[in-house]
Amino acid sequence: MTLEMSRLFDAGLMVLLVLCALAVVRTKDLLAASIVFSAYSLVMCLVWDHRGAPDVAMTEAAVGAGVTTVLFLSAISKTVRKEK
Amino acid sequence: MKRALVIVLLAIVAMPLLAAMAAMPRFGSAEQPAYTHVAKRYLERGVEEAGAENVVTGVILNYRGFDTNGEVTVIFTACAAVIAVLAGSRNRQDQREAASSVPESLVVRYVVRLLAPFIALFALYVVLFGEVSPGGGFQGGTVFGALLIVMTVAVSRNQAERLLPLRIRPWLQIAGPLSFLAVGTAGVVLTGWYLGFPQGATAATRLMLMVLEFGIGVGGATVIASIFWRLGDEA
Amino acid sequence: MWWQWPHWLPLAVLVPLGGGVVTPAVARGSARRAWGWAAGVSAATVAVSLALVIRVARGGPFSYAFGGWQPPYGIEFRFDEVSAFAFVVAFLGALAIVFSRQYAPHALAEPRVPYYYTLLLLDIAGLIGFSVTGDLFNMYVFMEIVSLTGYALVAISGERIAEMAAFKYLVLGAVSSLLALFGIGMLYGVTGTLNIADAASRLGAAASTMPVIVAVALLVLGFMVKAALFPLHVWLPDAHAIAPSPVSAVLSGLVVKLGLVGMLRLYGVVYASRAVDLSSLNWLLTWLGAVSIVMGAFFAIFQDDIKMMLAYSTISNIGYIVMGFGLASQYALVGAAVHIFNHALIKSALFLAAGAIIYQTGYRRLSDLRGVGRGMPLTAAALSVGAVSIVGIPPTAGFLCKWYIALGAFEAKRAAFGFALVFGALFIFVYYIRMVNAFYFQEPVHADVTHVGDPPLSMLVPVWILAALCLIMGLAGKVPLTFVAPAVSRLLGPLGG
Amino acid sequence: MIGILWDNFDYAVSVLLFLIGLYCVIAKNNLIKKFMGLNIMETSVFAFIVALGVVKGGSAPIMEPGARPPFINPIPQALILTGIVVAVSTTALALSLIVRVWRQCGTIEADELRELE
C-alpha cells in the first residue's frame, strides 16, 4: 500500500471516528450509546494498528471496547436506560 | 440556547489549539525532536539493553519501569476505591443467589463452557509472549478478566468466583504492585539501582520481566473481575 | 551519615505505596489491625522523608535514576527544596491517620475502614511522588493516583450528597488531568524528552513558540483546576465539607497544593528556558489570586456549617499563594512557597479540631455549636489558635506569608495588590471572629454542648500538635524561609528576580 | 495555516474529538452520558500522543529478524498503555459513584440533582 493510499485510509478512519463520536453524543438511548462507544474504541484500535502500534491497539481493544463497555452496561442496567 | 453558547465557547477554545497543532513539528517526519532524541537510543540499543525484542515492552518494564509501577498502583486504587464506595450496602447477600438477570439460554451457556479454556490459553499466551510479540501483562490480564466476566454472566457467579477464592483475593489483587516490589528489590541487589535489570538479555532479566508480566496479568484480571462483581452486587 | 544512603528517595514513595497496597490484605477486615498497620507505615514514611529533608538541607538538591538509566533515558526522581513538601505531606498524613482511629469506625460503614486507610496511604504516596518526581509523565501518573484516591475518599462517608459532590469533583478533576496530559504531550512533541530538567534545556531550541505557549497554558489551566483557583473552584466547597474530617484536612491542606507545586515545577522549566514570556500569564494569575481571596472570604461569611466555612477559606488562601506566584518577585515567591507549607499545617489543625468537635457533639452548624468553648476547652482552644493563625495575626504561621507577599507586591512595583491582599485578609477575619464568638462568648443553644467533654486522646494529640506547630512555625519562621530561599533564587536566577 | 494543518490532520482530528468530548461533558445532562463524553476526550488525547510517535512508512518497533529500519517511536505507546489504564480506573470509580447517586437521589440528571441540594 503506497504512502498516499495509507494516508487516505487513515483519513477515512478518522472521519469514521468523528462520526462515531458524534453518534455517541447525539443518541438518547444509553444502551445504544455504549454500543456505539465500543465501536468508537474498535475504530481507534484499527487506526493505531494501521499506524504500527500493535500493543496500544490490543490494549485499547481489550480495555476500551471490552471492560469499559461492560462497566457502562452494568451501570445502565442498575440505573436508567433512557436519557431524559 | 445553552447549547449554542457552549458551542461558541468551544470554537473559541479551538482556535489556539488548532494554531498550535499547525505549528507542531510535521506529523510523521523522521527529524521531529521526539524521534531524534531519546527514542533514537531506545530503538538502536533497546533490544540488548532492555532484554526484550518488543522494544515497547522493554520501555514499559525496563527504561520507564516506574511508570508501570504507578500504573499497576492506579489499577489497584480503582479497585480499592470502588470497594470503598460500594462496600457495606445492605443487600450484598441476597443478590448472590439471584441468578444473573440475563435470560437463561442453553446455547450461550454451552458455547461459553466450550470456549473458556481456549480464552484462558490465549490470555496465557499474550502474557507469556509479551517480550517477543505485541501484548503483555496487562492485555493478557484484561482478556482473563473478560473471561471471568463472561463466565459470571453466562454460567454462574459461584463458578467464576471459585477461580479467585475469596480468602486469597486481596493478595491476588495486589499481585502487580507486589511483583514490582520484589523485582525492584532484586534489581537493587543485582545492579544497585531500584528496578535495575542486569545488562544484556541474561536469564535473570528474562526471569524478572516474566515475573513482572505475570504479576501485572494476575493483578489486572483480579481487579477487573472484583470491580465487575462489586458493581454487580449493587442492586 | 545515615541520610546519605541514596535509596531513601525511592523508598519515600515506595513505603506508603507498598504499605497502602497491602493494607486490605493485612487487615483482613478488622479496623484495629488496619489502623495499626497504617500508623506504622505512615511513621516509617515520616522517618524516610525526614532523612531526605536533612540531606537536601545539608547538601542541596540530589536525584535518583531508576534502573540506572541516567536522566533523559529513564525516570529520575529529583529532590530539591520545594520537594520538602513531601515531608509536610508525610507528617500531616501520619497525624490524619492517627486522628482517624476513633473517627473512621464512627463515620464509615464497617467493611469500608481498611479501604479508607488504603486510600489515605496511597494518597500520601501519590502526593510525595508528585512533589519528588523529575519526570513529566510520572508527575501525571502520581497526579492521577492522588485524584482517584481523593474522589473515593470524598464519597466514602456515604452521606446523601457525598456521592454527588465526589462525582462533580471527579469530572472536573479528570478534565483537568486530561488538559495537563495534553500539555505534557505537546511539550514532549516539541522537546522530545519527558525529563523536566532536560525539557527545560531543550525548550529554548524549540522551532516555534506557539505550541510551547499553548502547552504551558493547558498545564497551568489543569493545575489551576486542581488548586481550585477562583473561576474553577466550584467543586471544592462541597467536596471538602462533606468528606470525613481527616480527609478534609488532607484534601484542603495537601491535595489542593498539588496544583501549586506543579505550577512551581512548570515555572522552573519555563523560566530556565526563557522560551516564553510569562508576564501576561503572571498578570492574570495575580488578578485571579486577588479575586480568589475576596470571593473565598465573601462566600465564607454566609456559611453556617463550620466545615463549609473552612473549605471556602481554603480558596482564599490558595488565592494568596497564586498571587504570590503572579507577582513573580523574589519576596513574593518566597512568601508563596512558605505559605504552601504553613497553610497545610494551619488548615489541617482547623479541620481536625472541627472534626473532633463534630465527632463529640454531632452538630456541624455554628449556631448549634454555641458555648462549646466551655464543653470542649482544649479542642476549642486549638481551633481558636488555628483561626488566629489563618487570619495571619503576627506571632502565628499565617502572618509570614502575608508579610512577604506584601513585600513582594511592593518589590514588583504593584502596590495595589499589596493593599488588596492585606484588606482581603480582613474579610477572612470577619467569619473567624464569628466562630470564636460562637465558641466562647454566646449563650449555648443546646445544653449538652457545654458538658460534652474533650475528644479521645487519639484525636486530641494530633490536634494539639498541629495547633502548637501553628505558633512555633510562626516564631521559627526562619526555618522554612531560609529553606525555600535558594529554590526561589534558583528559579528567578536567570531572570534576575 | 490550512495547508500545514492538512499535513498534521491527525493532530487536528484529536483536537476535534477532544472538543466533541468536552461539549458532551458540559452540555449533556445525564451523568452517564457526561461520562461517555469524558471517555471520548481521554481517547482523543491518547490518539494525539500516539500520533506524535508515528513515522511515515514506519513499522512496529518489534525487532524480529526481518524487521525493516524505520520504526515507530516506542515512548508514546509506553505512555498510552498507562494512560488507558488510568482512563479505565476513572471510569470504574465514576460509574460506581453514579450507581450510588442513583440509589441515594433516585435520579442521574444533573439539573434535577442540583435542585435536590
Place this chain on the structure above:
Amino acid sequence: MEAVDVRVLLAPAISFACSGLVFLMGRNVFWRRFWSLGAASLKFVVVLSMLPAALAGKTLVWNLIEFTPGIGIAFRADALGMFFALVSSALWLITTVYAIGYMEPEHAKVRFFGFFALCVSTTVGVAFAENLLTLFVFYETLTICTYPLVIHEETPEALRAGRKYLAYTLSGGACILLGAALTYQVAGTLTLSKPGIVPASADVRTLAVLFATLIAGFGVKAAVMPLHGWLPSAMVAPTPVSALLHAVAVVKVGAFGVLRVVYNIFGVELLKRLGFALPLAYLAAFTIIAGSVAALFQDNLKRRLAYSTVSQLSYIVLGAALLTPASASAAVAHIANQAFAKITMFFAAGAIQRTTGKTQVHELGGIGKQMPLTMAAFTVASLSFVGMPLTGGFITKWYLSVGAFESGMWWFALIMVASSLLNAAYWLPIVYLAFLKGPQEVAAAPREAKPSLLVPTVACAVWVLVLGTTSDVPGMPFALARAAVEFVFKM
C-alpha cells in the same frame, strides 16, 4: 552605646509567663492572685532596674529571631521605649491591685486575668521593639488579647462593641503592615534605632503614601478624630479594663507608634522639609477641641472620660507634629501625665460605681461627702487636666506652648488655652456637684470605697502631683523624656 542585656527580653516575657500560669492554675483564687501580683511587681522591679542604665545613656539590646537578613524580632530599650515601659509596668502593678478588688462579683476571672497579663506583655513589647516589624507583631497581638477583655460582659451590646473595636483596630493593623512593607522597600531596613531611616532621595509621592498609611494605622489606636469611633463604645468593658487599656495601654501604643514614625522612621529634618507634619498638627488640634466639646454633652461618667481621653491623646500627636524640642518633650512627658491622671479618674469612677452604683454625672450630687478621699483624688486629676500648676498636666501644656512659639505657629498655644477652658467646663461642675451641692437624699454617712479600690486611686493622684513638681529632678522619669528628645534632635 549598645549593650546586650537579657532584661530587655525578660520584661515582656515575665507577664507572658504570668498569663500562661494564670490560665493553667487560675481556678484556685489564691494562686491566681499570687501569680498576677507577683509577676506585676517582678516586672516593675526589672524595668526599674534598667532605669539607671537608660539614664546613663546606655541602650540595652536583645535579638530574639532573625527570619531573613534585616527582618526579625528584636528588642531595644532606648530612652523613649524605656519611658513608656516604665509607665505601663508601674500602672499595671497598681491596676492589678485595683482589679482584684473590683472583679470580686464578676465572672470568668481566669480568662480576665490571663488576657490582662498578656496585654501588658505586648504593650512592653511595643515599647521595646527594635524594628517596625516587631512593633507591628506586638501591636496585632495586643489587639487580639484585648478583644476578650472588651467583650467580658458577653452581652450582645458588648459583642457589638467588640466587633466595632476589631474592625477599627485591625484595619489600622493592615495599614501598618503595608506601611512597614513599603518602608522596607524604600529604606531597605526597618530599624527604629536611628533618628530617621527613610532616604530623602525617595520620590515625594511614595513618601506621602507611606506617611499617610503609617499615621492612619497608628492613628486608629491613638484615637485621632476620624478614627476614634471605637473608644467610646469600648467603654462597655469593666472599669479596670477601661482604666488600664483604654487610658493607658492600647491608646498609648497608638500615640507611641506616631512618635516612632515621626522621630525614628521619617526623622525631624525630612518631615520639616517635606511639610507632611503640618496637616497632622491641624488634625490633632481639631481632635483636641472636638473631643472636649463632645465630652461636654456626655452624661455617662465613663463615656465623658472616653471623649476626654480622645482629646488628651491628641496632645501627644500635636506635640510630635510641631517638630520642635520643647513640644517633643511635652509629647513624651504627656504619656505619663495623661496616664496617671486618667487612671485616677477611672479608678474613682469605678469606686463610685462599686460602692454607690451611680454611673451618671447628674447622680453625683453630694458624693464628696460620702466618699471624700476618692473625690479628692478625682479633683486632683481634673486639676491636672485643666493644667493647674503643681500638677502633671501643667508641665505638658507649658512645654507645648513653648514648642508652639518655637515652631513659629503661635496659634497652637491658643489651642492649649482653649482646651484648658473646655476641660474646666466639663470637669469642675462634677467637683462642684460632689462637694458644694447638698445631697438629694438625707445626710449620707461617709461610706468610703473598699481599701483595695481606694489605695490605688489615691496613690495615682499623689503621683500626678509628684510628676507636676519634680520635672527637673535628675532621677525622675522626666529626665528620660529629655534624654529621648536630645537623641532625636541630635542636640
